[in-house]
Structures are given as C-alpha cells and as structure tokens.
Amino acid sequence: MSSPARSRPAIEVDVVMRREPVSGPMSRWQAWRWVLADVMVRTDPEDTGPAPEHEAHEPHAVEPVETAGSDAQATHWLFPRFRVELFRDDAEGYFLNLNSPNPCFWVFWRADEERLLDGEPMAVPQIVTLSYHDAGRWLDAQERVDQVAAPEVVVDWLRGFVDATYQPEPKKRKRPDSFKPLTDRFGQPVRISTDKRRGGAPGH
Template identity: 30%
Template sequence: MPLGVVVRRTPGVTRWAQWAWKAVAVLPAAAQAEWRVLRHEGDAIEYHAATPLLELHGAETDAYLHGLAARIPAIYVILRQSESSDGPPLDVLLVTASPYEAQDYADSGEEIIEKVPMPEAVVAWVQGFVDTHHIEEEFKKRRRDRTRTDKVEHSVGDPRVRKTADVYQAPQVRKERLN
C-alpha cells in the first residue's frame, strides 16, 4: 500500500539548527509526490515528502500484532539526512508497521525514526493481513541436555607442554636465580 509521508518543518530552537523536521502523518493510498507543500502556517510548513510502499511480510506477523496491540497503533517512518546539498533535506527510506524493524534502524543512530499514528484504513488492512497469514507458534521450553560436564576437562593448558601439576598455578621462581 502506498503511504504518503507528511513532514513538518518548524524553526529550530537552538542556534545550531535552523530548522526542526518531524514526520507527523501518513496518507493511505496517496499519489506520488516529492516535497509538495501541503500547508503553510506561519513559520511551520507541512510537506508531502514522498510516497513509499508499506510492505507486509508473512514472517513478521508477530511484530504487526505487537504494533496493533499498542494503545495507539503506529506506522514508523525512517528518515535519513540527505547527502545532496541542493535537494530535499531528508530522504524517506522506509515506512513500516513493524516496531521490531524500526528498532533495528534505531540501532545504527544514523536514521531518524518517527512514530506516526496509524490511520484506521491502514489498521484494518494490517489486521486483515495478520488474520490471514498469522500462525500461532506453540511455546516449547528447552530441556537441559544430560551430558556430564564434570568428568572431562577440555582445552585446559597447552597439550604440547607436559605437566602433571595444576596448569593454572603461578610459575615457581628457581632458588638458583636468587643466589
């Protein structure tokens, strides 16, 4: 499903940042657009920045269920600072309904992850996908294997050195050296 990403530009609050950028909404089934001005209120401007596809995958249904169970279901917009100085200031990399995928992008620290409320039409679409493709997996507790580890000592010391004493003991100082 194509989702239009709405990004708001407001004046920065510090002298180091002239503008503050924030994804504030998504538009379901939007047409393609590239930084089209939607609304202008004083110094704040809202842009329809891009229209990436929201893709759902059958292996991610647990993540979608987790996102839908939130108090306010959300779409996560992944943005990155643009490398070109003459184009738009941000690139819209991805929109996702998976909080797990958004967390993966947060680990690098290079992307900006914005949590945007999920429109009702998208909630119904994602819920329908989950209802169709989700398979509940039964929890299986792992059992401890019965191997006895107290009888054999693997990787203790260097096998090339013959020593019958404890391999971890401190080296002895020879009395001949002290004289």
C-alpha cells in the first residue's frame, strides 16, 4: 500500500473587500468601486489541516475598524477560508516577493454578475497567493489584482520555505574575450601568422 502524498505547506486566510463611493468627476459614470481592504491570517501553518473537498466563501458584512479619514458610507465584506498553498516549483516567485520592498499577499478578484449588491455586481475574490509569478500572470491577462502587506509571521514562514527550496539558476560562465574569433571591419575572419620574416625587405 502506497503512503499518502505529503500535503503542501499552507495557511488559511480571510479576505475583506471594501465597497466605497467614488468621488469627483468619475462619480458621474461610476457611483461605487471595490478595493481590497485586508487579508487576515486565520490559521498558523502548523494548525492548517488538509484541503477541504469544497471551499465555501460566502461573504458577510463586517464592521470596519474606524480610522482617520475613513468614509462612513463604505461597507466591508468578509470572504472566509481561502487556502494559500506553497509550491516547490514556484519557489522563485516567493523569493521575488520576499525581496520586494513590501512582501505582500495578492488577491485576484472578479465582479460577479450573479451576486448583486444594490443592483451592482459584487467583487468576489477568486485566489490568494504569495507568488510574484502568479500575480504577474493575472495582470498580463488583464485581471483585477490587488495587494496588501503580509504580516511578519507570514513573511517568516515564507522565508523558511524559500530557504529550503529555492535554487537560483547557475550563471553561465562568460567566455573570455581572448577566445573570441577576430574579424575585420567587414566581419570576415582574420588569420594571424606567427612566422617571422628573415632578411631585409621583400625582393632582397
């Protein structure tokens, strides 16, 4: 009997999206906009169990933490239990995230035409990642991607994974200039003779 496959390192997080009024000239065409408000760590890596067969992310409204300048009309919606897994073959993507000025979570979200709020589509998170490569692919595909700083406990966990798995590509050795073929100004090979001339000028 074969042994069960080893589960990938993972944590669970909750995603909070904020719906806020649009101000200025843009409000003539768009009354509201959605932005990523927060990614909250739900479990420690050691306490994260195997992936469930089906993940439900039913949102519910939450009361925001009041901050200076916050808009009283804004509403916050929490989408629970997103699983963030680490893959060995994407170690470089995590390495690039760690070495950015602000290591972060990226959240790929879409406007759901079937889930409406006041008659308008709700912003629904699809995937949460710590991979720089994942975020780049989504942005290249013109998807909506927002980011929020990762807490120190997540950065430390990610660094431990990268230290154990990331193998930088070896740099190719540069060929010394002395090995480069000589060419003339027309790009034709130049032959250098090492024979020494004897005697005087030609014909003597």
